[in-house]
Amino acid sequence: MALFLSTFVNKVDRKGRVSVPASFRSALSQQSFSGVVAFPSLSLPAIEGSGIDRFEKIAEGIDDLNPFSDEHDDFSKAIFGKAHQLPFDSEGRIILPELLLAHAGISELAAFVGQGRRFQIWEPEAFRAYEAEAVDRAKRDRSSLKLPPRSGDGGA
Amino acid sequence: MALFLSTFVNKVDRKGRVSVPASFRSALSQQSFSGVVAFPSLSLPAIEGSGIDRFEKIAEGIDDLNPFSDEHDDFSKAIFGKAHQLPFDSEGRIILPELLLAHAGISELAAFVGQGRRFQIWEPEAFRAYEAEAVDRAKRDRSSLKLPPRSGDGGA
DNA sequence: TGAAATTCCATTGACGCCCATAGGATGGCA
DNA sequence: TGCCATCCTATGGGCGTCAATGGAATTTCA
Numbered sequence: 001m002a003l004f005l006s007t008f009v010n011k012v013d014r015k016g017r018v019s020v021p022a023s024f025r026s027a028l029s030q031q032s033f034s035g036v037v038a039f040p041s042l043s044l045p046a047i048e049g050s051g052i053d054r055f056e057k058i059a060e061g062i063d064d065l066n067p068f069s070d071e072h073d074d075f076s077k078a079i080f081g082k083a084h085q086l087p088f089d090s091e092g093r094i095i096l097p098e099l100l101l102a103h104a105g106i107s108e109l110a111a112f113v114g115q116g117r118r119f120q121i122w123e124p125e126a127f128r129a130y131e132a133e134a135v136d137r138a139k140r141d142r143s144s145l146k147l148p149p150r151s152g153d154g155g156a
Numbered sequence: 157m158a159l160f161l162s163t164f165v166n167k168v169d170r171k172g173r174v175s176v177p178a179s180f181r182s183a184l185s186q187q188s189f190s191g192v193v194a195f196p197s198l199s200l201p202a203i204e205g206s207g208i209d210r211f212e213k214i215a216e217g218i219d220d221l222n223p224f225s226d227e228h229d230d231f232s233k234a235i236f237g238k239a240h241q242l243p244f245d246s247e248g249r250i251i252l253p254e255l256l257l258a259h260a261g262i263s264e265l266a267a268f269v270g271q272g273r274r275f276q277i278w279e280p281e282a283f284r285a286y287e288a289e290a291v292d293r294a295k296r297d298r299s300s301l302k303l304p305p306r307s308g309d310g311g312a
Numbered sequence: 313t314g315a316a317a318t319t320c321c322a323t324t325g326a327c328g329c330c331c332a333t334a335g336g337a338t339g340g341c342a
Numbered sequence: 343t344g345c346c347a348t349c350c351t352a353t354g355g356g357c358g359t360c361a362a363t364g365g366a367a368t369t370t371c372a
Contacts, residue, residue, distance in 0.1 A: 003208070003215055005193065005239045011363070015317080019362050023241060090319070091362080113237045116215030131237060138230040139198055167353070171327090175352050246329060247352080318369070328359075338349075 002027035002051055004114035009124050011109060016101070017093040018110050024119060025092050027051075035087035036094055038121070039079055040103040045126055047100045050118035052085065096121070158183030160270035165280050167265060172257070173249040174266050180275060181248050188212070191243035192250055194277070195235055196259040200286070202269075203256045203277040210274070211239065252277070 008021040020028075020036060028036065033052040041048050059080070086094040096106065104110075104123055111124040122130070164177040176184075176192060184192065189208040197204050218232055242250040252262065260266075260279055267280040278286070 003212060005211065005236055005241050007237050013364065017363090022361060093362090095317085114239070115233065115236050116211070117219040131234065134230040135198065135234040138234045169354065171355090173353090178351060243328085245327090249352090251327080314372090316369105316371085318367105320367070321365090323364080324362090326359105326361080328357105330357080331355090333354080334352085336349105336351085338347105340345105340347080342343100342345085 002031075002117065004116060004119040006114050007127075008112045009109055010112065012096070012101075012106060016095045016098075017089070018096060019091070019093050020088065021112050022092065024112060024114070025088070033085060033087075035085060037083055038086055038094075038096070038100055039083035040100060041120065042079075044120075044130070045104055045123070046113075046130075047096070047104050047106075047121040048118060049112075049121055054117060055080075055083065158186070159272055160275040161272075162270050163283075164268045165265055166268065168252070168257075168262060172251045172254075173245070174252060175247070175249050176244065177268050178248065180268060180270070181244065183207075189241065189243070191241060193239055194242055194250075194252070194256055195239040196256060197276065198234065200276075201260055201279070201282055202286075203252070203260050203262075204274060205268075205277060206274040208241065211236075 004024055004027055006021075006023070008024075010019045010021065012018050028034075028051045031051040031053045035052075036049050037052050037055050038047050038049045040046075082099075084097055084100065086096070088094060096110070100121075101107070104121060105126060106121070106123045109124050111122045111127045113120045113122060113127060120127075160180055160183055162177075162179070164180075166175045166177070168174050184190075184207045187207040187209050191208075192205050193208050193211055194203050194205045196202075214232060215236075238255075240253050240256065242252070244250060252266070256277075257263070260277060261282055262277070262279045265280050267278045267283045269276045269278060269283060
C-alpha cells in the first residue's frame, strides 16, 4: 500500500517539468494510472496529490453516501473539476499545469511533502513557514495525536 | 512482538552510515519495509525510530477519518513530512540524513536507545545527560511509572 | 509554418551493492 | 578446563547503477 513519507525539494525546469521523488513513484507504481492526480488544496497554498486509486475510492464513497445532495455537487466541483491527471514521462517527471503552479506560488522549486496516503506540493519557503506553525501547534496540543491505543507507545 | 531493548553506541562512518544494532534489526525483520522510519523528536534533541508498520497504521486512521480534509491534525503533518524511510544496506546499515543528524547533534557516534516498541537515536553524551535527569525524575515521582498488566514480567 | 508539447538522449553525482577486514562471542574438542 | 575453529557483527572502501536534471530532436496542433 502506498505511503508517502518525507519531504523532497526538486527543480522545476524551463518547461515546467518536475521529477516526482523516486520513493513516491514506487508508492504509486501499482496503480492503474501511471502518474499523479493533483488538485489545488481548498484551504492552503499547496497542491494536493495522490494516486488515482484513492480518487476512485473517494468517488465511489461519495456516490454511495448521497449521490444527489448539494454537498456532493459542491464537492465534486471543488475537487474533481479542478483535479488533473498528470502522467509520468519516461524519466518519472510530471508537468504541473499553470493553474496549480499559480495556486501554490511555485516557480523554480517544488517541495513534495509526504502526508501518509497522499502528499502535497509546496513552494519550499511557504512550506517551511507553514510547517513551523504546524509543529508549534502540535507541541502545544498533543491531544490531537491519533494512534491506535497501545500501552508504552506514546508520542514523540 | 519484538521489542527494542538496551542501548548500543555505533560509529557513523565517513559516508554517514551507521550500523543498526543486530537485535533491533531482528525486531524489524518482519515488517513490510526492510529498514527504519526515522523522524526528529518534537521535544528532544533525538531521532525517533520505528518500523514502517507503525506509520501505516497512523496513515490509515487519518485517511479513513476524513480523506479530503485539510484539517488533519498538525502532529501527523509535522511527522509525515519530516519522516524518512531509511533502507538497510546489505550489512544492516542506514544513512542518517543531514537534517536528522543536525537535530540530534550527531557527528561521530550514534547511540541507539531501546524504548520498547520504538527506539531513539542520540548523540551519546547528550543522552547520558538526559538519562541522568530522567532517572532523577523517576526517583522523585514513582507514581508516573505505569506498566500494562502482564504476567511473566518481573520488575527490576 | 511557428509555437508548444512530447519523446529521446546525455551528464553527473549520490546511493546501493559488493567485497574485505577485524574483533568479540560462541561452541566444539582435546 | 583451556585452546582452537567458526560465526557474526561492526566497520571501511571501491564501484556500478539509478535518480535528478538539462537539452536536443521529433511530433502535434493551431
